[in-house]
Amino acid sequence: MYFSDIFRPMKWHIIACLIAFYALPMLTFVVPQEGLLTVMLISEVVNRLVISVTAIALTIKEGFKWYYPFVVMFLYAPACFLYYGESMIGNIFVYLLLAYTAQIIGFIVRKIIERNR
Numbered sequence: 001m002y003f004s005d006i007f008r009p010m011k012w013h014i015i016a017c018l019i020a021f022y023a024l025p026m027l028t029f030v031v032p033q034e035g036l037l038t039v040m041l042i043s044e045v046v047n048r049l050v051i052s053v054t055a056i057a058l059t060i061k062e063g064f065k066w067y068y069p070f071v072v073m074f075l076y077a078p079a080c081f082l083y084y085g086e087s088m089i090g091n092i093f094v095y096l097l098l099a100y101t102a103q104i105i106g107f108i109v110r111k112i113i114e115r116n117r
Contacts, residue, residue, distance in 0.1 A: 009062045010071065013054040017075050020050040025083035040084075044091075047076070051095055052102040059106025060113070069099035 007014070024043045031039050051072055058068060073096045080088050 006067070010058060010065070010068060013058050013068070014071065014075065016050050016054050017072055020047050021076050021079040022082075025079065028083065043083075047095070048098060051098050055099045055102035056106035056109070059103045060110045063110070064103055064107050068103065069096050072096070072099045 020043075024046055025040070027039050027043075028036055055068060055072075058065060073092055076095050077092055080092060084091070
């Protein structure tokens with residue numbers, strides 16, 4: 001099994017996570033100080049939504065990938081230190097558990113879809 005065989009099915013999911021983890025928090029540099037907290041809260045909500053949706057979609061389409069939550073965790077770790085600071089390091093493990101939970105939901109949905117065919 002090659003590197004491209006492992007990550008090719010996940011490329012759009014990884015790109016979506018990169019946009020959510022890195023592009024959205026960059027808005028904090030252009031938003032006035034009064035709106036900074038709002039942008040950070042929206043960023044956290046979008047991060048959770050992107051992780052959930054991408055994990056569910058990946059699992060329904062490709063099957064359960066046990067390593068996808070670790071990919072999400074390693075993608076978020078540098079963003080945690082760049083944008084949020086050390087106080088948000090707990091989110092790394094929260095996002096890992098969220099990705100696994102979303103994959104379990106996607107696995108159940110996939111089984112239901114397969115059973116109804």
